[in-house]
Amino acid sequence: MMRCKTLLPIRDVLVFSSGRKAFYIAREEVHLAMSQQSGLQREPLLDSLRSELEGLDRDDLLWRIRTLQSPSAPRAKVDGKNVLVLCSNNYLGLANHPKLKQAAIAATRKYGAGSGSVRVIAGTMDLHLKLEKVLADYRRAEASITFQSGYATNAGTIFSLVDERDLIVSDELNHGSIIDGCRMTKAARRVYKHKDMNDLEKQLQDTDHFRRVLIITDGVFSMDGDIAPLKQIVDLAKERQAITYVDDAHGDGVLGENGRGITNHFHLEGKVDVDMGTFSKAFGCVGGYVVGSTVLCSYLQNKVRSYLLSGSQPPSVPGACIAAIQLVQRSPGLVKKLWDNTRYFKKGLKDLGFDTGNSETPITPVIVGESGKARKLADSMFKLGVFVLPIVYPMVAKDKARIRTIVTSAHTKKDLDEAIDAFEKAGREMALI
Numbered sequence: 059m060m061r062c063k064t065l066l067p068i069r070d071v072l073v074f075s076s077g078r079k080a081f082y083i084a085r086e087e088v089h090l091a092m093s094q095q096s097g098l099q100r101e102p103l104l105d106s107l108r109s110e111l112e113g114l115d116r117d118d119l120l121w122r123i124r125t126l127q128s129p130s131a132p133r134a135k136v137d138g139k140n141v142l143v144l145c146s147n148n149y150l151g152l153a154n155h156p157k158l159k160q161a162a163i164a165a166t167r168k169y170g171a172g173s174g175s176v177r178v179i180a181g182t183m184d185l186h187l188k189l190e191k192v193l194a195d196y197r198r199a200e201a202s203i204t205f206q207s208g209y210a211t212n213a214g215t216i217f218s219l220v221d222e223r224d225l226i227v228s229d230e231l232n233h234g235s236i237i238d239g240c241r242m243t244k245a246a247r248r249v250y251k252h253k254d255m256n257d258l259e260k261q262l263q264d265t266d267h268f269r270r271v272l273i274i275t276d277g278v279f280s281m282d283g284d285i286a287p288l289k290q291i292v293d294l295a296k297e298r299q300a301i302t303y304v305d306d307a308h309g310d311g312v313l314g315e316n317g318r319g320i321t322n323h324f325h326l327e328g329k330v331d332v333d334m335g336t337f338s339k340a341f342g343c344v345g346g347y348v349v350g351s352t353v354l355c356s357y358l359q360n361k362v363r364s365y366l367l368s369g370s371q372p373p374s375v376p377g378a379c380i381a382a383i384q385l386v387q388r389s390p391g392l393v394k395k396l397w398d399n400t401r402y403f404k405k406g407l408k409d410l411g412f413d414t415g416n417s418e419t420p421i422t423p424v425i426v427g428e429s430g431k432a433r434k435l436a437d438s439m440f441k442l443g444v445f446v447l448p449i450v451y452p453m454v455a456k457d458k459a460r461i462r463t464i465v466t467s468a469h470t471k472k473d474l475d476e477a478i479d480a481f482e483k484a485g486r487e488m489a490l491i
């Protein structure tokens with residue numbers, strides 16, 4: 059303000075009007091006068107954002123978000139068109155399941171629409187605690203802690219566990235929420251080549267001076283559908299006294315007995331220090347979690363900033379999540395059908411000659427190369443009545459743009475045949491196969 063006065067006395071402007079609006083106009087003029095005098099030429103914010111958006115559009119990297127006008131289900135209305143959906147994370151078809159809806163409504167009736175606060179103040183309801191108990195029992199863990207989302211879980215948990223005295227060793231293809239969590243800390247970082255255990259071993263050398271070494275990996279890699287070699291990671295961690303952290307967002311409800319996740323799949327229950335997951339995919343709801351020891355969960359309750367500083371989930375969410383876990387436990391057929399559909403669909407695409415990468419799970423990429431091609435294929439598929447999305451840089455490497463397909467246990471064989479036929483038609487038109 060002192061400097062402003064010397065450039066353009068603010069009262070000269072304020073005499074024209076009064077009130078808040080006039081003050082803003084005055085401030086803008088002061089800034090303009092200041093920059094004219096100093097020669098400063100900062101690009102106005104909206105101009106610079108617009109030109110960035112134009113650049114993304116030119117490079118075919120702009121998100122064009124389609125709108126669902128019906129529940130998330132294999133058949134849905136999207137942008138006014140009835141389509142077959144092959145891009146949701148609704149692995150077990152629970153997002154619109156009557157039992158989950160009933161549970162959400164019952165919880166809302168009993169507890170209301172909101173929780174009232176953050177967990178540590180007045181936002182922990184007995185329903186949140188019940189979910190944590192049901193989840194820990196399901197995952198055969200001592201304890202669990204739930205958060206508003208998987209993103210909030212990764213960002214908050216990683217930050218709470220390491221600082222400048224520590225080292226994070228991370229797979230190069232880890233999910234963005236892990237990358238963001240790592241970036242927030244002051245810990246040193248090393249990245250190992252995707253699933254390359256020799257490289258991980260190398261990155262674990264010369265680490266004696268760190269207080270903690272945290273090895274972090276996706277369980278199922280979200281863009282490729284391949285599975286982390288968790289057993290070898292746990293063994294290496296043991297040798298080097300490192301801590302293990304797995305993000306099982308795409309393994310929950312998918313891998314292991316009754317969908318108990320990657321630790322069950324590899325018989326590693328209780329052997330991974332931080333076992334993180336989310337309710338936003340196979341469980342059809344929203345919310346992240348960590349299962350592990352009681353000490354770890356108590357520590358996270360006291361230290362994770364996204365837990366301490368952000369309102370807790372509305373009661374309908376833990377209500378529906380409890381119903382989802384109970385349903386998955388009582389219906390082993392759900393996970394089996396998911397895998398039957400996965401095998402059938404993958405084979406259909408492979409037989410047509412598509413490049414489906416190294417997927418081992420219901421996530422099947424159709425890799426086409428340039429982002430423009432991926433976009434064109436997605437558009438053709440939509441015209442043919444199949445909703446799939448292009449995945450482009452920065453979510454994947456620039457030359458690895460793809461369509462990411464995800465089948466669910468709710469798809470029928472007829473749905474899958476229809477999707478395979480559409481891929482064949484669109485793929486031939488674009489000379490991809």
Ligand SMILES: Cc1ncc(COP(=O)(O)O)c(C=O)c1O
Nearest residue numbers: 207208209233235280307336338
């Ligand atoms: C591997 C992985 N981790 C974490 C997340 C974040 O989970 P949420 O959607 O619950 O925030 C996602 C979701 O996209 C994911 O794919």
